[in-house]
Structures are given as structure tokens and as C-alpha cells.
Amino acid sequence: MHIAAHERIIRPARNVFGSLRLPGDKSISHRYAMLGGLAEGTSRFTKFSTGADCASTLACMEALGAKVNRISENSVEITGVGGRVTPANHPLDCGNSGSTMRMISGLLAPQEGSFTLIGDASLSRRPMERVRKPLEAMGARLTLTDGHAPLAIVGGTLRPIDFTTPVPSAQVKTCVLLAGLQTDGTTTVRESVRTRDHSELALRAFGAKFTRTVDSVSIAGPQALHSIDGDVPGDISSAAFFLCAAALFPGSGLVLDSLGLNPTRATLLDVLTALGAHISVLNIEEKNAELVGTVQVSAPAEGLGSTEVSGPLAAQLIDELPVLAAIAPYTSGGIRIRDAGELRVKESDRIALVVKNLRAMGGEVAEFEDGVDVPGGQTLHGATIDSGGDHRIAMAFSVAALRAEGETLIQGAESAAISFPEFFDLLDLVAER
Numbered sequence: 001m002h003i004a005a006h007e008r009i010i011r012p013a014r015n016v017f018g019s020l021r022l023p024g025d026k027s028i029s030h031r032y033a034m035l036g037g038l039a040e041g042t043s044r045f046t047k048f049s050t051g052a053d054c055a056s057t058l059a060c061m062e063a064l065g066a067k068v069n070r071i072s073e074n075s076v077e078i079t080g081v082g083g084r085v086t087p088a089n090h091p092l093d094c095g096n097s098g099s100t101m102r103m104i105s106g107l108l109a110p111q112e113g114s115f116t117l118i119g120d121a122s123l124s125r126r127p128m129e130r131v132r133k134p135l136e137a138m139g140a141r142l143t144l145t146d147g148h149a150p151l152a153i154v155g156g157t158l159r160p161i162d163f164t165t166p167v168p169s170a171q172v173k174t175c176v177l178l179a180g181l182q183t184d185g186t187t188t189v190r191e192s193v194r195t196r197d198h199s200e201l202a203l204r205a206f207g208a209k210f211t212r213t214v215d216s217v218s219i220a221g222p223q224a225l226h227s228i229d230g231d232v233p234g235d236i237s238s239a240a241f242f243l244c245a246a247a248l249f250p251g252s253g254l255v256l257d258s259l260g261l262n263p264t265r266a267t268l269l270d271v272l273t274a275l276g277a278h279i280s281v282l283n284i285e286e287k288n289a290e291l292v293g294t295v296q297v298s299a300p301a302e303g304l305g306s307t308e309v310s311g312p313l314a315a316q317l318i319d320e321l322p323v324l325a326a327i328a329p330y331t332s333g334g335i336r337i338r339d340a341g342e343l344r345v346k347e348s349d350r351i352a353l354v355v356k357n358l359r360a361m362g363g364e365v366a367e368f369e370d371g372v373d374v375p376g377g378q379t380l381h382g383a384t385i386d387s388g389g390d391h392r393i394a395m396a397f398s399v400a401a402l403r404a405e406g407e408t409l410i411q412g413a414e415s416a417a418i419s420f421p422e423f424f425d426l427l428d429l430v431a432e433r
């Protein structure tokens, strides 16, 4: 078979076994890059994300006047602008990264000047109205095309707001908090589901003060940030592919160390436990307010059971749902996913691609507007997978391919580099053939 540069063959595995250290968390790296770029002084980060998305954030901060020094592949030094960015005389390219575009828009709206944010074809289709609304309510001017990027911002002095996010979104929450940080008065963000709180923890590490309730964060601006040194925890959403792979093979054993275990991100461990996987967490410590530890996983002898992900769980697990759906046919009772309509506006329509690719592998699946029903007890065969250029789809179906009959061809496999360039090499290390 002819394999193109952007394709990858995945052969079935007999087992998944070994010990890995995952690259630094993408969400945390974005925030460290933005806050380090805005702060006064030089911040140093080790185990910084190696993904292309965080490189987009670093490049934007550099274009805005921060000094970025890549010391090695995963360590970076950032000298911040001390509160005032320099408007770039060209559009800021956010690449494939929704986090970059949505969060930087909040950082820029209170700054004097005009800024244009652009992205690739996928990012240019994603909804940006959700950041335009609060920032305009604060007094910035934002222009979109049909609700999408390019996003033009005319920034300046803003007024504080009390804002309730229309959909659970840590990116939107962060956007408003970054604007509030630089605005006179108290800005409050309220959310119906507690989304990942890396921004709150990072803001605190960089010296900002705010108050929190169960469902809100209030920040009194303006506040200055100081630099920090930090070790970025391993990315649990990248680990998800390996945790799910190990959960599929009775006799498996996988140890992942220095993994981020922030409770707003670690829901997958509960879901895998509910499915019957054996999980233990060791050596927990705190780094810049983020929890880090070692996770051991092995599969139950009788195989995985069944589960449902809906309500608040769907928002908390949003990045892990593609791989959960991709392994669902190998469970005994299947997996039901609902309240996950946001999956349709990620880097791709992840519900449509999960359905298409499970069917390509001979799987049975029912599609809903906000989720899927995947029955258990199925046997899948190798197939050609359309990743749609979406990193999480490419990796999710690489995991499904480990238990399929015959080889699977992943099209658009290079997209894994958006969050996890090391993925295929690490998969080869632990997949026993």
C-alpha cells in the first residue's frame, strides 16, 4: 500500500505496557505564555507544551512585544511587556488554536490600538460571537465575519461587567478575566458548570488576586503581574489516549508520571474507573497551585463495562469524548454521550467524524445532535480514517485501531502535532505487537 506523508498505518496490538512521561499541558502552557508575555520580568517554563497550538500563542505574544527565547524543544523563557503590548503591524496568526484566539482577544481588548486575529480554515469556521458579546459589553469594538474570524479588535479603556457564560467554556471565562484584570473595577464571570480553572490558578501564581464562589470568579482590576518560573504538568487530555488504550487490554499496565491532575480536568479517571479499569494515583504534589502525580492504569480481566456521559460531565470531559466514543465498541455495554453539542464546533464536527469513522470500521453507532450512542460488544475492522485534520480524531481512532482486525490508515495523521507531536512515537513504544 502507498503511504502518503500525512498518513499513518496503525497495526493491531496484543497489549499496551510501559511507562511514559507526557508532554506539558496545552491549556496551562497557553496561559503561562499569555500571562508571562503580559507580566513584568522574565518567566521560565520547563516541560512547556510541544504542540503547534502553544507555538501559535508564543508567536502572537512575540508579535505583541514579548521576548520569547526557546531554550530547548520544551523549555522557554518569556520576557513580558510589563502590562502594555505593542500593536503588531500585521494580523496575529492563531493557527488552528481556538484557545489562542479567544483568550488573547480578552488580553487585547483593554489595550490601546487595533489588532486583527486570524486563523487557519478550521479556526476560521469556529464561533467567535461568544467572545465578541462580553468584550463589546465592556466597551471594546470587535468585528467578525458571519460570527467567525478574522476578528478585528479596537481596544481601549473598558468598563467592568458581570457576565454569565452562555455555554460552559473556559476559553470565554478566561477571555473575560483577562479583560477584567486590566479594567478599573470588579469584573465577575459566572458559569453554570465549573470549567477548567487553569486561568484562575495561573493568575494567582503570577500574583493576581480574585475571589471565587462555587460558580463565579470576580477580579478587581487593574492589577500588575510578576514573572514566575514553572514546570508544566503533563497533559491529561494527551494522556487520555494512552489511558484508554491501556484500558482495552486485559494484562495491560501503564504508568504515566508528572501528569496534571487538576480536579477540573481529571474526570476521565472517574469515568475509566466506572468502566471497570484499575487506576491508582501516587506521588501527588502541587506546582504553582496545579496538582501533579503519577497515574497507573490496567484493564479489568473481564473487559470494560458501560457508562453514560451527560450533563456537567460532558463539558468537563469535552476533549476526551472522541477517544471514549472510539473505544466504546470494545466495552461490554456501550457508552452513551449526551449534552455534548459543543463537539460539533471544535477543530472539526467531532460528532460527525466519530460517527463516520466508527462506521468505516464496521461499527454500529447512533448519532444525535448532542452526542452518540455506541453499543458495546462489537468487533471493528481496520479502515481508512478521515481525521478531518483534527488532532483528537486522528489520535482517538489510532487507539481504536489497536483492537481492530487488520490495519488502519489514519489520514491527516500529522494533525496530532497540534497538541501532541510525540503521539505516534510514544504509541509505538507501549503498543506490543
Ligand code: S3P
Pocket: 026, 027, 028, 030, 099, 168, 169, 170, 171, 172, 196, 318, 319, 342
Ligand atoms: C480549553 C477549553 C476547552 C477545550 C479546549 C481547551 C482551554 O474549550 O475544548 O481544548 O484551554 O481553556 P472551550 O472553552 O471552548 O470549552
